[in-house]
Amino acid sequence: MKKDSRHPILVLVLLAFLYWNCSNEPAISPQGEEGFSSKNLPHEWMFAQRAYPDNHFDKTAINDAYRITQLAKEAARNRNEEEWEPVGPTNIGGRITDIALHPTDQGIIYAGTSVGGIFKTTDGGDNWEVVFEDEGAISIGNIALAPSSPNVVYAGSGEANGSATSGAFFGDGIYKSTDGGENWEYKGLENSQHIGRIAIDPANADRAYVAAMGTLYGKNEERGLYRTLDGGDNWEKVLYLSDSTGCIDVALNPQNADIVYAATWERIRMPWQRRYGGATSRIYRSFDGGDNWELLTDGLPQSNESTGKIGLAISPSEPNILYACYTTNVITNQFDGIYKSTDAGTSWQRIDDGSIDNVFSSFGWFFGNLRVNPLTSDDLYCLGLIAARSLDGGMSWDNVTSNMHVDFHALEIHPQNPDFIVAGNDGGLYISQNGGADWAHVKGIANNMLYNCEIDQLQPERIFAGAQDQGTIRTPTGSTDDFEKILGGDGFQVLVDPTDNNFVFAEFQFGNLYRSEFGGDNMEFIFNADPQDRTNWNTPILLAPDNPTTIYYGAQRLYRSTDRGDNFMPISNDLTDGQHPSGSFSYGTITTIAVAPSDPQTIYVGTDDGNVQVTFSGGDNWQNISEGLPDRYVTQVATSPTDPLTAYVTLSGYRSIDYLPHVLTTTDGGEHWSDISANLPEIPINDIIVHPDFPGLLFIANDMGVWFSENNGGEWKILGTNMPFTVVNDLDLHADEAFLLAATFGRSMLKYDISTLGAVPTKEQLSFQRSLNIYPNPVLGFTKIIFEMPRGEKGKIEVFNLNGSLLKTMADQYFLQGKNEVEIDFSGLPSGMYLVRLAAGGLVFTKKVVKN
Structure with missing residues (x-):
């Protein structure tokens, strides 16, 4: 499929960490500056590691990295390199951020994903293809089809919820296709960063409105409501309140598109702080297509410092009827009522009976969409932690989540057949053929957001992964569609004993460690450090290479168990710089552990505050060997398979002004470090693997793919030709079967046959x-x-x-x-x-x- 991408700048997007099972971010009382929460939260992890130590990064570094990666991919094609093979899962879905239905062809569905681009089906969901992945930022905020010309598709990049990682990795504007997604053209609004909604004039595909939220971490002018009259060639900002208030929703009267409604949302986030509300969170109306606006107040909550995110919906069949969903509390954005207008927005009345007060739990900034049946105004949905439905115009509500996953972000009802409904949540896509009475999970969309992956070395067809919101998952056969969950929460580290694969270790966030003695079945809790210890969102664990009955566990100090986790003892003091100024118990932690295969007394650790420490005595004495390393979040330490004094360190973060090395090596146990980044792009590197039989053969995972070096970092080449431009968090290698496994944050897992590389021997x-x-x-x-x-x-x-x-x-x-x-x-x-x-x-x- 030909892709024509015409954009001046590409910003890699990553969105995404929610929280335990229901993605619930705990409410925290404001501390420090009035109206802010200064206690860090778990989902700061993705932003914090990339922004450390300055709490910001330069977007131009991402643009430069994209260009370098694109050139490297072209070189790989010229070398006739192999392609990555999808591993799945395809039967367990990831977050769907938006859905668009073709107005006349029920078989055509577009699904926008949090970090995986846009998928399309033409047969009602049986088969899917990716139609947007290399064009630009692949975090999708919204998709809109022009009703008068449904092959015209607008895509807004950058998920617009308040999740911290949506501010760490953001969108780069608007893209447009005129042939149903076959080809795309960049249409600007580069600094809009997060798109809440796109609304297209039903009679004129060239007139469209974009609700833009702007940057999350900080303030900028490129936010508000934008209008184009020429199909996106030019944009005019028609509604703007302030550099900290964006537009989160927009709706057009389908019978008179000059009547426009817009919801604004005042919200700003800073490292360790946030304020998701304010007096400029409001609803506006225009009768002249956006030239002039009036504030709607009659019957609505009075906007104040606590007013949070607002959702809007207009009834297609009776456009004088509108619904609005309000939230309150600058930290939690908890539910504050469903309001209804029957006079085109002039007056409003709260109508809900209080039965869905907990629909958003304590993170309403993550939800808030309303959807109305196109044929009847009394049938509407409120999307939150659950899917709530009212059949009486918003007065009474039922939980219709049924057998579906939680955390709902999208739902569309077909305009010609209201029995055909498509819903999207953090568990993927669901389709109902009978008006919502029953739902079927859609297979075939590989968009999981993965933290880690693991190959069973004894049975390499058995593959495990730690997934955002889907726990620890595995396939027993190597098939893409038979993955199953073996542990809940958000899945992180998972390890299989390479000598006895009955023993499987897995964890969910903050180091809650479990063990199975039955190949992954019957997981039992074994450890979570001392209550006063600090544990990372993604707490590192490691099986000793010489004796996998020994397991290491990293908090702010290193623990070791010599009996498969029955008992743990600390073997170090605090190896970090101490507790973070925020008071967090999830920073100031160990992030990576490496034990030298040739000398198990040699142990290296890296920390989230830039330290690398080593012991040559099995933990009796430790040395800080960080001198000569950049002060960055340490993502991985690896050792040579034959020399305990040779080690490799990878770092997160982006270049600020000067050159920033991201891969370094030592051959003297850390006394001296050498930069081996060579021609790698200056973006976060998340993992490194040293081939056990050919120590000069290195593989790294970064925020745009996987690279390899055959000469110990003297030169790097991108691996494969078809890896999407998405974050690769983790790698695993099966040397005997000669394949490399990659866990991506948005496109599930892929594997690569490394036997095609010249340096790798056959089995x-x-x-x-x-x-x-x-x-x-x-x-x-x-x-x-x-x-x-x-x-x-x-x-x-x-x-x-x-x-x-x-x-x-x-x-x-x-x-x-x-x-x-x-x-x-x-x-x-x-x-x-x-x-x-x-x-x-x-x-x-x-x-x-x-x-x-």
Whole structure:
């Protein structure tokens, strides 16, 4: 499918962390500055790590990174690299932010996702394709089809709720397609960042209105209600109140599009603080297409410092009837009533019976959409933690969530068939064919927001992942559509014992650690640190590479268990700079743990406040080895498989003004650091993997994909040609099967066959290499070479000096399939170091031998 992207700037988007099971952000009383909450919240995690230590980042760094990544992808295509293969899940969905239905063809549905672009189906949901993923920012705020010309599609980038991560990674404006999503054209409003709603004149596809919220973390002028009269070529800001008040909703009278309604929302967020309300949260009306506006007040709550997010809906069948949903409290935006007007907005009356007072729980800023049946004004939905429905014009309400997931953001009723309803929430997309009596979950949209992934090393078809709002999930077969949940909450770290895969460890947020002794079934709680400890939103755990019955757990100090988690003991003091000034118990924490495979007494940790610490004594003594490293959130520490003094550190954050390295290495245990970022874009790097058999082969995951280096970071290449421009949070490797697994935050999991890389041996070569042993070594006279052949082959065993000169052929014979032992004689050679080379049937391996 051809894509024509014409935008001057692309801002990567990531939206998204909600909270435990129901995504509930706890209400916190204001502290510090009046009207603000200064206690940090769990979903600050994504913003905080990228903005540390200055609490902001420069958007131009993202634009530069996009251009570098785009060029790297083109180079990968020229190298004829392989494509990433989808892993799923497709049967467990992620957040749907908006839905658009074709007005005359019930089979055509568009689904906007939080961080995965736009999906489209033409057969009512049986099959889906991504129609918007490389054009621009792939966080989708709203999608609108022109009623008079439904192949005209407007897409507004940037989810407009108040989630902290929607301010960390934002939209870059409006895109337009005139051929049903086949091709897109950038239409500006670059700094609008978060789009609440798009409304198109029913009779004129060139006249459209965009409700823009502007930046979340801070203030800007590019917010309010925008209008275009020429299909998006030019925009005019027709309603603007202040640099901290945006427009969250807009509705047009379908019989007279000059009558426009707009809801404004005053909200601002700062690191560790927020105020989601104010006196400029209001409803306005225009009778002349937006040239002039009047404030609507009669019967509505008086706007004050506590007035929060407002939702609007107009009845298509009786456009004099409007509904508004109000919230109050600058921290929680709790439900404050459903209001109805029967005179086109002139007067209003609260009509709900109080039965849905908890529809938004304590985070109404995340919800608030209203939807009215296009054929009857008395049938309407209020979308919140649940889906609430009224059949009597808003007076009484029922919970119609039924078998669906919670956290509703989208719902559309087909204008020609009101029995056909499509709903979207944090669990994906649902379709009802009978007016909402029954709902079916839609498969085929791989848009999960994943934190971590794990391959069962003994049964690599078994794949696990930690998912936002969907807990810890797994596939027992490797199929994309049979994933199942094994632990609730938001899923984070998950580990499978590589020697006994009956033991599976998983956690939900803040380090609540569970263990299964049955391959993932029957998870039981085992640990969550000391009550006074600080634990990260994504608390690191690690199985010791030499003995996986030993497990490490990172709080602000490091814990170790030697009995699979039955008992934990701290093996360090606080390895961070101490508690965050906000008083948070989820910052000032360890973020990554690495134990050297060649020396389990050597342990490295990284922290969220820029520290890297190491012990060479199994935890008895620790050294801070951060000198020479940039002061950034440490995302990962990895060690060489053969040398405990060689380690790698990856960092989050964006370049501010000067160059910022994101991958560094040490070969002396942290005394000195070298930058090996080379040609990588200067954006957050979230993970690094060192190939266990080829230590110079490195893989990194960043905010736009996966890269690899075959020369220990001297040069980097992007891996694959089809990875979406989305955040890759985690990687896992199965060396024997030669595939790399990537967990993305918005497009589920993908895997890549790394055997196609020149530096990676085939499975057969790898097995041969690992079987080879020379004993004794060092040698006095005779020694044995022991190895296994995959098949019978003629071959040679030769001895070279270190200059590469052939000294002696020790064997020239036929080697049998299976185990071989060949005795060779070094007695005629002087003392020194030699290279023994075994070559048979295309299998070649060289090993050093010392002659005493």
